[in-house]
Amino acid sequence: MYRLLELSRHRQVTIAAYLACLALALLTQWVRIPFLFGASLTLTSVFLYLSVRLFGLRGGLPIAFAVHAVGVFLLKEPLFLLVGLLEIVVIGLLLRKLHDRLFYCALLFWLPLGMLILYLFLLMQEGASMNDALLICCIVTVNSIANALFAEIIDQCWPIRHQIRPSSGETEQSVLSLRKYLLYFTIGIVMILFLLNIFVNSVSSFKEIHIYTKELAVQAAHAVEQERLRDEAQQLERLQQLLGRYDTDMYVVIILDSNRRIIASSDSEAADHIRYLADASSYMKLSDHYYLTRHKQRFSIWESYIWHNESFIYVKPIEGIGELIVAIPLGNYREHLFNKYLYHFAYLFGFTLAAALVALLINRLIVRDLNRLAQSTTNLPHRLKQQHIVELPVSRIKEIDDLITNIRLMSGSLLQLFQESQSNAERLAAQAQLLRQSEERLHQLAYYDSLTGLPNRLHFSQQFSELIALSRPDNSQGLAVLLIDINRFKQINDTLGHSAGDRLLQQVGARMDLLSCKTSSLFRLGGDEFVFLCSYTQHDQLTRLAQSICHMLEEPFLMDDLPLFLTVSIGISIYPHDGPDTESVLSNADIAMYNAKKEGDSSYRFFDSGDATFISEKLQLENGLYKALQEHHFSLHYQPKVYAATGELCGIEALIRWQHPELGMIPPDKFIPLAEESGFILEIDRYVFREACRQNKAWQDAGYKPIPVSINISARHFYQGDLKAMIIEVLNDTGLSPQYVSLEITEGVFMRQSDHVIETIVYLRGLGIQISIDDFGTGFSSLNQLQWLPISDVKLDRSFIRGIASDDKKSSIVKAIIELVHSMNMKVVAEGVETVEESQYCKLLKCDELQGYLFSKPLAAADLEKKFLPIKL
Structure with missing residues (x-):
């Protein structure tokens, strides 16, 4: 348009x-x-x-x-x-x-x-x-x-x-161009002045002839009139004789009667001079009694109109006769007038030639300098930018010289500006480079994990969405998510420290990334969670990939020359069967992964719609932890420990229980890991320690024989909580003597050989509190590290006790551990004793104390008081 x-x-x-x-x-x-x-x-x-x-x-x-x-x-x-x-x-x-x-x-x-x-x-x-x-x-x-x-x-x-x-x-x-302006100006002025001059001169020349011829006509008329008056009785024929004496080429004298008929004339062709006086259009009045005749000719396009036969006519009335006319032919003067015209044209040619020469001279004096200036300043910014030397001309004309001086000053300023601009451009280029690096860095931070270098959660979501958009309608190629979680990684973090945990994550990510290919990509979602995004055509491809991941991680990882064995749990979810979008598929893979954890180490599980119940319960437990602390839904049960030699009660272990208002009794192995993840474990430790000390002091105040109570303390309390302050505060509040308190900690606490941990354990031992290593043999410590730690006793994990009577290898290991622990002046407690054979065998191996279902399950305080506490003193 x-x-x-x-x-x-x-x-x-x-x-x-x-x-x-x-x-x-x-x-x-x-x-x-x-x-x-x-x-x-x-x-x-x-x-x-x-x-x-x-x-x-x-x-x-x-x-x-x-x-x-x-x-x-x-x-x-x-x-x-x-x-x-x-x-x-x-x-x-x-x-x-x-x-x-x-x-x-x-x-x-x-x-x-x-x-x-x-x-x-x-x-x-x-x-x-x-x-x-x-x-x-x-x-x-x-x-x-x-x-x-x-x-x-x-x-x-x-x-x-x-x-x-x-x-x-x-x-x-x-x-x-200035050259054309000068040319137009000079030639134009010359032509205009010439045309005006020739017009003015023609008018003045004609006027000059007009005045001259009028005087001549007046003189001739006056002479004729004087002669006629000397003889008034002259007849008409005498008038003709009189006028005959005036026969000359200069003029013609004619006398007309009252009817304008010729009475006498000095020329036989007098009629040609006066015939047009009867028609006003045939003459032009120049002054009083003086006219210029213009002979009418038959119009012809072949002829131009040029004055040939025109005449000046002087008319004087004669009383009693008519008119006296003196006609002066213009032809007598036309040659003179035309020659003046031609002279003017010659002058025009000369002046035009002179004007051209003047234009050339001006062009040489002015335009030449300007052209040189224009040539020297052509591409001036570019030449200055390239550091080229600019040679400006010198002019003898002040105005042009001033212009050149201004350009020279401007060039200096422009050169300085270019230098500053170049410096700024270099700085801008450096800043642009930094900006590009920052953009690349931001892109790396936005889409890649800073620890492992693997694509992150945002990258995973974007790529998954792109694959969903490109998925085929015929479902010939499916999409699946394999969510991988490292088992007991939090325990590794708490025991070895976060820096060691980070190095371990880097090694795990690098090892699993070897399985990446065109159809599967590895991402790190955060923490100890990794995910494979796979395109597959057969369901067996997902099973083989999950098995390859488990087998690849069987080889131990070296952490400060210490071999570390890892296992993972893998949850598999398929799009669109298990969810219509990224979040739902990933969430269902998370459900499948948590259900795989229940099946044991190095296991994988495909999502089943029934698995959602487990996650729902997990979320319900996570949300209920804070409410349980506030509304006192937690309680303590106590499990007795006995001397292996006599079977007498030698101590009790306080174990926390959660009576959920909707789900009923929740065992510790369900909510303690959740409390570790959420951080509520610090408050739970505080509650357990205070309640156990209070109850033990209450039994002592009631007259029962004093016995120590064992309390489990999370490793996080050694690193994040103020354990010493909490213990002193509770002991002061309850009045319980420190010798009746035994803290059970996992051996992973001692792997982080920080001055703070060692100083805390030494301080607690100085108070009289006993320190016991719980679940010994399942962690990552070596026995020789225990020789310099202030430990009072060691609890063998029930995995060593189960079936010990029929397993020679296991009994040999337990015997070696007992002998080594005794050599370091520490007691050995066997937990998880469930049969008489296991009890007798532990006694035979000189185990100091026994604990397990063979003697009693964990009991409420009132039940324990009735069945096991010694008679009041």
């Missing part, structure tokens, strides 16, 4: 310009600047030149034909002016080569060709002299060349052709 509007506007401008050229050309045919003796000037060709310049030969020629036809047939111009049609044709052809040089095209036509054609045409006319033809040729030529100059100035200063022909291949120039 916009292009159509542009075309419509272009067409409107073209039509308006075309009609304007036609109208102005026709108008200037009527409006002319008349010279004497039949000569005149016109501006018609200005608009004819513009039309052929704007619209080409095809557009300009019809306008020229119409204008000249109107001039010849309506304005009765001579046919020789039709040479203008030839002029338009030739100039139109020349413009195709010379383009915008309209003035030169007019010169090329008129000087060698146009003047010759016009001159020959005028000589062919009857009565025309060489001077007549030459004068008319000069006037028409000068008129046309001047009009060509004016047309070129209009075209150059108002380039409307660019609006009429915007797509032409012509080289467009929106400004004129």
Whole structure:
């Protein structure tokens, strides 16, 4: 639509310009600047030149034909002016080569060709002299060349052709050079002044002749009148004789009667001088009693109108007779007048030549310096930017020299700006490089895990969404998620420290990443959770991948030259069978993974809709931990420990229980890991320690024999909680002696050999509190590390006790451990004793204390008091 509007506007401008050229050309045919003796000037060709310049030969020629036809047939111009049609044709052809040089095209036509054609045409006319033809040729030529100059100035200063022909291949120039301005100015001024001068001189010359001839006519009339008055009785024939004496080429004397009939004349052709006095249109009144006759000729387009037979007529009334007329032929002075015209044209040629020389001189003095300045400043910014030396010219013209000085100062400032700009550009480039690095870093941080370098959760979600969008409708290729969780990684973090845990995650990620391929990619979601995003065609591919992950992690990892065995649990969820989007598929894989944990180490499980119950229960337990602490849903049960040799009660272990209002009794192995993850374990430790101390003190106050109570303390309490302050506070509040308190901690606590942990254990042992290692043999310590730790006893894990009587290897290991522990002056407690055979065998191996279901399950405080506590003192 916009292009159509542009075309419509272009067409409107073209039509308006075309009609304007036609109208102005026709108008200037009527409006002319008349010279004497039949000569005149016109501006018609200005608009004819513009039309052929704007619209080409095809557009300009019809306008020229119409204008000249109107001039010849309506304005009765001579046919020789039709040479203008030839002029338009030739100039139109020349413009195709010379383009915008309209003035030169007019010169090329008129000087060698146009003047010759016009001159020959005028000589062919009857009565025309060489001077007549030459004068008319000069006037028409000068008129046309001047009009060509004016047309070129209009075209150059108002380039409307660019609006009429915007797509032409012509080289467009929106400004004129100073050289052209000087040329137009000098030649234009000379031509205008010449035309004004020739017009003024022609008028003044005619006036001079007019005054001279009038005086001559008055003198002649006065002389005739005086002679006539000396003889008033002269008859008419005597008047003829009188006038016969005035027969001369200078003038003709005629006497008319009252009826305007010739009575007497000095010339036989007197009638030719006075015939037009009867018609006002045939003469021109110059002053009182003085006229100029203009002989009417039969109109012919072949002839030009040039004054040939005109005469000055002086009319004096004669009383009683009629009129005395003195006729002075203009032909007597025409040659003189025409020669003056020709002299003026010679002057024009000389002045034009002088003007050209002046223009060349000015161009040499001014334009040359300006051109040198323009050449030296071409691409000045680029040359300054490239550190090139710029040599500016020197001019003798003050204004140009001032301009050069300003440019020199500007160049210095510009050079300084370029240097500063280059410095800024270098800084910007450095900043851009830093920005690109920052963007790359941000992209790395946004989409990749900073610890392992693996793609992160955001990258996983994005790639999963892209794969879902590209999934095939025929389900020929499925998508699956394998969520991998490292078993007991939190215990590793708590025992070995977070830095060791981070290094372990890096090794695990690097090892599992070896299984990545075109169809499966590994991501780290966070913590100890990794996930494989797989494209598969057969269900067995997922099983093989899960098995490969488990087998790959069977080889131990080295942590400070210490072998560390890991197992994982894998949950598998399939899109879209197990969920319509990323979150649901990942959530169901998480459910399957937690159910795999219940099946044991290095296991994997596909999601089953029934598995959601486990996660629902897990979430319910996590949300209920805080409420259980606030509403006292926790309670303590106590399991007795007995001497292996006598079977007497030697201590009790406090075990926490959770009575959920909806789910009933929750065993510790379900909620303790959740408490470890959420951080509630610190509050649970505080509650268990305070309640166990309070209950033991209450039994002592009731008169029962004092026995120590064993309390499990999380490893996190050694690193994150203020364990010493908590123990001192509770012992002070309850009044229980420290010797009746035994803290059971896992052996992983001692693996982080920090001064803080060692100092805490030494401090507690200094108070009299016993320190026991729980679940000994399942952690990651070596026995020789125990020799410098202040430990009171060691509890063998029930995995060593179960079936010990029938397993020689296991019994050999237990025997070696007991002997080694005894050699370090520590007691050995066997937990998980469930049969008489296991009890007898532990006694045979010289185990110090026994604990297990064989003796009693964990009991409430009241039940323990009834069954096991010694009789009151």
